Amino acid sequence: MAAQAPAPKPRKATGSGHSGLTPLEVDGPVVLRFAPGPSGPLHLGHSRAVALNHAFRGIHNGKLILRLEDTNPTVVDPAAYDLITLDMEWLGAKPNEIVVQSDRLEIYYEDARELLSRDAAYVCHCDAEKWRELKRHSTACPCRDDKSASHLAAFEALFSGGDGIVVVKTDLESNNPALRDFVALRVVETSHPRQGSTWRLWPTYNFAVAVDDYRLGVTHVLRGKDHLNNTLCQQWVYRHLDWGEPQFIHYGLVSIPDALLKTTTISEGIADGDYCGWDDPQLATLAALRRRGYQPQAIMDYWIAAGVKEADITLSWQNLEAANRVLVEPEAKRLFWVPEPVELILEASQPLEKHAPFHPEHAEMGERRETVMPGVTILLPAADMAQLAEGDLLRLKNLCNCRLRNGQLEHVSDAPIKGVPILQWCVAGEPLQLLRPNGSKVEGIAEPAAAEMMGEVVQFERIGFVRLERSQALFLHR
RNA sequence: GGGCCCAUCGUCCAGCGGCCUAGGACAUCACCCUUUCAAGGUGAAGACCGGAGUUCGAGUCUCCGUGGGCCUACCA
Numbered sequence: 183m184a185a186q187a188p189a190p191k192p193r194k195a196t197g198s199g200h201s202g203l204t205p206l207e208v209d210g211p212v213v214l215r216f217a218p219g220p221s222g223p224l225h226l227g228h229s230r231a232v233a234l235n236h237a238f239r240g241i242h243n244g245k246l247i248l249r250l251e252d253t254n255p256t257v258v259d260p261a262a263y264d265l266i267t268l269d270m271e272w273l274g275a276k277p278n279e280i281v282v283q284s285d286r287l288e289i290y291y292e293d294a295r296e297l298l299s300r301d302a303a304y305v306c307h308c309d310a311e312k313w314r315e316l317k318r319h320s321t322a323c324p325c326r327d328d329k330s331a332s333h334l335a336a337f338e339a340l341f342s343g344g345d346g347i348v349v350v351k352t353d354l355e356s357n358n359p360a361l362r363d364f365v366a367l368r369v370v371e372t373s374h375p376r377q378g379s380t381w382r383l384w385p386t387y388n389f390a391v392a393v394d395d396y397r398l399g400v401t402h403v404l405r406g407k408d409h410l411n412n413t414l415c416q417q418w419v420y421r422h423l424d425w426g427e428p429q430f431i432h433y434g435l436v437s438i439p440d441a442l443l444k445t446t447t448i449s450e451g452i453a454d455g456d457y458c459g460w461d462d463p464q465l466a467t468l469a470a471l472r473r474r475g476y477q478p479q480a481i482m483d484y485w486i487a488a489g490v491k492e493a494d495i496t497l498s499w500q501n502l503e504a505a506n507r508v509l510v511e512p513e514a515k516r517l518f519w520v521p522e523p524v525e526l527i528l529e530a531s532q533p534l535e536k537h538a539p540f541h542p543e544h545a546e547m548g549e550r551r552e553t554v555m556p557g558v559t560i561l562l563p564a565a566d567m568a569q570l571a572e573g574d575l576l577r578l579k580n581l582c583n584c585r586l587r588n589g590q591l592e593h594v595s596d597a598p599i600k601g602v603p604i605l606q607w608c609v610a611g612e613p614l615q616l617l618r619p620n621g622s623k624v625e626g627i628a629e630p631a632a633a634e635m636m637g638e639v640v641q642f643e644r645i646g647f648v649r650l651e652r653s654q655a656l657f658l659h660r
Numbered sequence: 661g662g663g664c665c666c667a668u669c670g671u672c673c674a675g676c677g678g679c680c681u682a683g684g685a686c687a688u689c690a691c692c693c694u695u696u697c698a699a700g701g702u703g704a705a706g707a708c709c710g711g712a713g714u715u716c717g718a719g720u721c722u723c724c725g726u727g728g729g730c731c732u733a734c735c736a
Contacts, residue, residue, distance in 0.1 A: 643697095
């Protein structure tokens, strides 16, 4: 309910600071929608729309519809319906209702008939190129004002065969070429993953969106600025049909550096073996971020902080990482991981005890204990060892101080000594390959405790946060 | 070519005519702390795209310029 405000205050500010969002102008219940095309799972770019719509649903105790826009049978990925739903749930934005456009074709047909009978649309049989060319010069095609034929009859004929499109009349004179007459329905013979070949007449984006937003009772259309002209087109449908309009709100475009977001390119890359799947850690799909250990809350918070300004913005990975670090740091267990290990024998007169806390500030999280016997082989990072020379002192972290002599480690003492280089080490452990988002891989050995933490986000000391998987550690961020 | 939208520190946000000698977060730099190069503490550096106007007064309003983005599909 939105009944808290006696009068809907236009441009109400105040909202900055808390959730950060300025509440919507409301007059009754709020219905929002997130409307992706099911051509693949969601990526980081989509998550902004999810975050904003979800946040406003929360503020106004409204309803959020997930609308799957699958009116182009040629680009539908049947798996995407479930993947998208799952991604939304992961983000904590489970929709109240899911609608699929291909289930609603008859609704679009009905509204198309109404448009035709009101002379607000026409059936056109012209060549596509020619029609476009005429439009470019603000001139009507012969079909547009052909009163001799029944456009309604021509429309019905399209169901059984033949070519033709249904066009919504707008203003051909408009000096904005993007707004002159637009196609509402066209023939697509390709079989649809959900509908098969039951239908051959499919609505286009602008028409289906206008119909659905109205028919589903959407009160606030919140979407990117790239839809500015689409909104103008869609408003023609509202006017032709005497429909009340929802409130249209546009936020600026986001540019996401170093990220491949184009669904078709990704799926090609998967097919070619460049990526292991939608969750390949090199990608910026939500599946990939989830797999690497990103917390949904970090992503949601990031977008809420960005708000709904109309200025275009650039995503800062660093800032997103910082938001995630805040969430992950208090929970992540610390672990040694020795990259590209070199082997050295430990010389000691008695067994040594390792006591390493899982978290330096949370003793209650326990510690890693290990008894190290004299004579065992210690694994140390090759890069660190390269810095040391014969006779140097070094400290095996949380264990003891050693002197490097004759290719061996000579136990010297146990208490830490100021100024002595501290190295991570392990005796034996889990071979774990570190996989960075740029695709690079480093072999290494993690201490045995890692075996019990599969699936968890942990912090490899001096490396950064990673999420553990079977034989891999997926790099999250520093 | 045409149209639409936008313009404050590196990034994101705040600022809605005087409270701004422009504030915050993250990033950066320095120092402190530290058996992690994480976290934490202290401090520093860092922006109103340009030009006209309106006004007693402009980051805040108007116009022009410049820059950027998007749309101009029988894609979504």
